Amino acid sequence: MQRTRLAFLLASLLLAMMVAPAIAQTKDDSSMPKVGDVAPDFTLKYFDEGKLKDMKLSDYRDKKNVVLAFYVFAFTGG
Secondary structure (H helix, E strand, O other), rough: HHHHHHHHHHHHHHHHHHHHHHHHHHOHHHHHOOOOOOOOOOOOEEEEEEEEEEEEHHHHHOOOOOOOOOOOOOOOOO
């Protein structure tokens, strides 16, 4: 069972690595932000003491530096 999951994960990763450059080349790069551009505003939900709250990127503009990190396979159980 574990070997099957590992094999599937590796095959999926390999496929993603092969397909990603082809997808990236077909996208319109003019809408992609460049280094130093102001990030577009967005809203995320987060838990604070068991309550679901909203957080906007614009709440931190001109107050703090913000680092965004995306973990593609986080919390997938794989």
